[in-house]
Amino acid sequence: MLEQQIVNGLMLGSVYALVAVAFTFAIGVLNFLNFSIPGLFMVAGMLTWFLLRAGIPWPIAALLAIASGGLLSLVVERFTYRLMSRSEHFVPLVTSMAFLILFENLVLVAWGSDLQRVPLPFETVSWRLGSTVIAVPQLIGLACAVLAVASLDLLLKKTKTGRGLRTIAEDPETAAMLGVDVGRVVPVVFLAGGLFTALSGFLFAINYQQASPFMGEEIALKGISAMVVGGMGNIWGAILGGLLIGAVETFAIQGFGARAVDICVYGLLLAILFVRPTGLLGGVIRQQRL
Amino acid sequence: MSGYLESVLVLLAINTVLAYAAFLPMVAGQLNLGVAAFVAIGAYSAGYLSNSFGLHPVPAALAGSAVAGTIGWLVAFPILRTRGIYLALATFALNQVVQGIILNLDVVGGASGYPVPAHIGFPVVAAFSLAVMVLVFLVFRTRFGISVTAVSDDERAADLMGLSVRGLQSAAFTAGAALAGLAGALYAHHFNYIEAQNYGVLFSIYIVLYVLLGGTQTVVGPLLGAAVFTLLPELLRGSAAWRYVIFACLIIAIMSLRPQGVILRRSWFSR
Amino acid sequence: MVLEIRNLSKSFGGLKVIDDLSFGVERGERLALIGPNGAGKTTVFNLITGVYPADSGRIFLEQNDITDLPSRYRIRRGLARTFQNIRLMAHLTVIENVMVAQYARAPGLAAMLQPVGFGRANRWRAEARAALAEAGLEAYAGEPAGALPYGIQKRVELVRALLAAPRVLLLDEPAAGLNPAETEALHQALEAIARRGVTLVVVEHDMQFVGRLCPRVVALNFGCKIAECATGEIHADARVREAYLGSEELA
Numbered sequence: 001m002l003e004q005q006i007v008n009g010l011m012l013g014s015v016y017a018l019v020a021v022a023f024t025f026a027i028g029v030l031n032f033l034n035f036s037i038p039g040l041f042m043v044a045g046m047l048t049w050f051l052l053r054a055g056i057p058w059p060i061a062a063l064l065a066i067a068s069g070g071l072l073s074l075v076v077e078r079f080t081y082r083l084m085s086r087s088e089h090f091v092p093l094v095t096s097m098a099f100l101i102l103f104e105n106l107v108l109v110a111w112g113s114d115l116q117r118v119p120l121p122f123e124t125v126s127w128r129l130g131s132t133v134i135a136v137p138q139l140i141g142l143a144c145a146v147l148a149v150a151s152l153d154l155l156l157k158k159t160k161t162g163r164g165l166r167t168i169a170e171d172p173e174t175a176a177m178l179g180v181d182v183g184r185v186v187p188v189v190f191l192a193g194g195l196f197t198a199l200s201g202f203l204f205a206i207n208y209q210q211a212s213p214f215m216g217e218e219i220a221l222k223g224i225s226a227m228v229v230g231g232m233g234n235i236w237g238a239i240l241g242g243l244l245i246g247a248v249e250t251f252a253i254q255g256f257g258a259r260a261v262d263i264c265v266y267g268l269l270l271a272i273l274f275v276r277p278t279g280l281l282g283g284v285i286r287q288q289r290l
Numbered sequence: 291m292s293g294y295l296e297s298v299l300v301l302l303a304i305n306t307v308l309a310y311a312a313f314l315p316m317v318a319g320q321l322n323l324g325v326a327a328f329v330a331i332g333a334y335s336a337g338y339l340s341n342s343f344g345l346h347p348v349p350a351a352l353a354g355s356a357v358a359g360t361i362g363w364l365v366a367f368p369i370l371r372t373r374g375i376y377l378a379l380a381t382f383a384l385n386q387v388v389q390g391i392i393l394n395l396d397v398v399g400g401a402s403g404y405p406v407p408a409h410i411g412f413p414v415v416a417a418f419s420l421a422v423m424v425l426v427f428l429v430f431r432t433r434f435g436i437s438v439t440a441v442s443d444d445e446r447a448a449d450l451m452g453l454s455v456r457g458l459q460s461a462a463f464t465a466g467a468a469l470a471g472l473a474g475a476l477y478a479h480h481f482n483y484i485e486a487q488n489y490g491v492l493f494s495i496y497i498v499l500y501v502l503l504g505g506t507q508t509v510v511g512p513l514l515g516a517a518v519f520t521l522l523p524e525l526l527r528g529s530a531a532w533r534y535v536i537f538a539c540l541i542i543a544i545m546s547l548r549p550q551g552v553i554l555r556r557s558w559f560s561r
Numbered sequence: 562m563v564l565e566i567r568n569l570s571k572s573f574g575g576l577k578v579i580d581d582l583s584f585g586v587e588r589g590e591r592l593a594l595i596g597p598n599g600a601g602k603t604t605v606f607n608l609i610t611g612v613y614p615a616d617s618g619r620i621f622l623e624q625n626d627i628t629d630l631p632s633r634y635r636i637r638r639g640l641a642r643t644f645q646n647i648r649l650m651a652h653l654t655v656i657e658n659v660m661v662a663q664y665a666r667a668p669g670l671a672a673m674l675q676p677v678g679f680g681r682a683n684r685w686r687a688e689a690r691a692a693l694a695e696a697g698l699e700a701y702a703g704e705p706a707g708a709l710p711y712g713i714q715k716r717v718e719l720v721r722a723l724l725a726a727p728r729v730l731l732l733d734e735p736a737a738g739l740n741p742a743e744t745e746a747l748h749q750a751l752e753a754i755a756r757r758g759v760t761l762v763v764v765e766h767d768m769q770f771v772g773r774l775c776p777r778v779v780a781l782n783f784g785c786k787i788a789e790c791a792t793g794e795i796h797a798d799a800r801v802r803e804a805y806l807g808s809e810e811l812a
Binding site: 035079090101105108217221224225266 | 321368371372375376378379380382383384387389390391393394400401490491492495496498499502529531532534535538539541542545546549
Binding site: 435450 | 611637642652662664672676677678679
């Protein structure tokens with residue numbers, strides 16, 4: 001049973017990991033805590049349900065759901081980071097919170113508040129390893145998370161855009177003067193974050209066969225805990241943090257019941273913030289200001 | 291007065307107290323995403339006192355506020371060692387942990403909600419709300435207002451000018467927690483039913499947003515924010531969700547155009 | 562001696578920025594603290610005001626050992642300062658900014674809750690307005706400090722420091738960034754403050770300014786005292802010349 005729990009924890013953790021990467025990328029490069037990310041997760045999940053229920057073939061549904069994350073994230077960018085340099089430093093954070101509320105309530109208007117069951121257009125394939133069951137879609141989720149971070153890592157280290165991003169992270173004020181095309185480079189952070197988050201939302205809907213307008217609040221928000229535990233701004237830390245939170249949640253449910261999950265996951269966040277705010281792998285966040 | 295109008299005014303009164311509960315830490319430079327937790331603490335402890343000990347709802351509300359304030363004061367010790375984004379995250383984590391704890395307390399209903407029969411009528415709620423407004427107005431005519439703003443603007447310089455940075459930050463945080471608790475207790479005893487599910491971080495976010503809408507630069511700003519948030523839905527019919535869609539759009543618009551909020555300030559004291 | 566530091570040392574990381582530094586200031590004196598960039602002059606101020614604790618050594622204010630006194634209490638004992646990079650509160654108006662320092666003269670909960678914001682007649686407001694008027698700044702009283710020109714902000718910072726009624730005033734590069742007219746006005750203002758009995762310690766690069774205002778000077782380099790003499794003699798000191806590498810500053 002323990003192995004099954006661990007597997008379950010890792011699978012759930014990959015959901016958190018992808019969301020945590022989106023959070024941590026924005027924090028690391030732009031010092032921006034993007035509260036709209038859980039909203040993107042939820043929209044992708046709900047869209048997956050809606051499209052599959054309407055009989056759309058699942059590859060198209062996947063594409064549309066993931067694209068929605070990218071598109072909406074660019075809208076968010078237009079109204080948050082674009083305005084960051086202007087005035088009060090809290091503006092992007094606050095606006096991102098408003099977007100979370102906007103997305104959640106738009107979905108409530110469109111589809112009501114019920115938890116929806118996502119119809120699967122294919123038989124779930126599972127592998128058996130002794131007594132442990134591994135659902136293949138979940139495994140794909142984990143693989144996606146690792147692949148996403150690896151490609152992000154590559155982007156940051158080997159491409160011109162990546163260099164631009166790292167320059168912005170180090171020195172936001174003078175990045176433009178140093179030759180970085182800020183207007184082209186910054187949207188990449190949002191786009192990548194949006195796509196990863198939407199992918200996570202899609203995978204969650206497929207793997208757990210459920211979607212609700214509150215899944216952003218209930219699930220993706222824990223990505224923040226994963227981000228901090230792993231180290232804010234550290235994309236590999238996000239993977240580690242995500243898997244850890246997934247494990248914590250799975251074992252918490254096992255040991256204390258479903259109602260104890262929040263206490264454990266957020267209690268861990270609180271503890272890390274007090275004891276080791278830089279996280280397990282050491283965060284690379286430059287400034288503390290909001 | 292019609293029942294409908296009365297409930298709107300009660301909500302306005304309570305939202306005003308909530309606004310000031312968020313406002314006080316914000317002036318001190320703290321983004322307190324844990325407001326909802328203190329609302330819950332006040333609501334549940336006041337409800338518990340009036341349910342289990344037959345305490346009259348008004349002293350119960352004050353006691354609920356005191357409990358929230360005390361817990362706020364205790365929690366401030368570790369929390370105020372963090373700054374900026376870490377502080378916001380710590381209060382966020384605190385909020386979720388408190389909500390999680392309450393959901394597990396079957397003695398107050400856990401996840402099923404908690405009925406609180408003892409009733410506080412509109413006049414008393416309004417009186418409390420007015421008292422809070424007057425108190426905040428008076429406090430910001432003292433050195434306190436300029437001192438917490440100084441701490442928020444430049445902690446190091448404020449310290450060298452002789453201010454007790456920790457003391458002021460703690461005072462703002464604790465007072466905010468106490469006001470949040472009071473609002474929660476009033477809500478519990480007027481609407482006579484509370485549910486832990488409502489006190490998540492999103493509730494804190496709503497409050498913070500409408501305070502920022504009115505602006506944190508004047509004492510009147512939070513009141514305006516609370517008024518817009520409470521009355522806007524009444525002016526535009528439609529489902530609750532539509533109202534929040536419009537509210538969210540309003541926030542996005544304001545943050546783009548006038549991030550200091552609707553009411554701008556030049557000074558805490560007029561010339 | 563109204564202010565004295567003995568054997569003060571401070572290291573950051575492995576780097577020793579202040580090395581066994583000792584000097585004293587007499588009551589009513591005007592002392593200049595000079596040295597090339599990076600000599601540690603602002604660090605000395607930071608140690609004296611308690612921004613960070615010294616690694617070793619003692620600091621005496623009016624013969625009282627304040628080495629272990631928390632920073633916020635030092636201004637209450639009569640030690641005020643201005644900053645190299647102006648540190649006014651951007652979200653407070655000019656009058657509110659200077660009033661912040663008044664708390665040092667009457668600290669405590671009752672003072673914090675004093676209704677100074679009511680009515681023009683309140684004595685603390687009146688005092689602040691008078692101080693601004695004396696500095697020629699009363700027109701700016703209601704302006705948010707963050708938006709004001711550099712020269713005005715520097716003058717406001719000086720008024721703020723004075724409203725704490727200090728006995729010792731530390732000025733960190735008060736003439737930096739000022740044009741000749743402003744520099745002259747600053748000189749007059751500081752002369753007037755010194756005449757009232759306030760002891761001045763001035764960090765400055767402008768040697769002409771130093772020469773006119775301060776009869777005595779302490780020179781630092783790499784955190785050590787390399788000279789301490791009358792201002793007129795500083796040109797002759799070989800080590801000081803070497804420190805400045807013969808630059809125009811000592812001409």
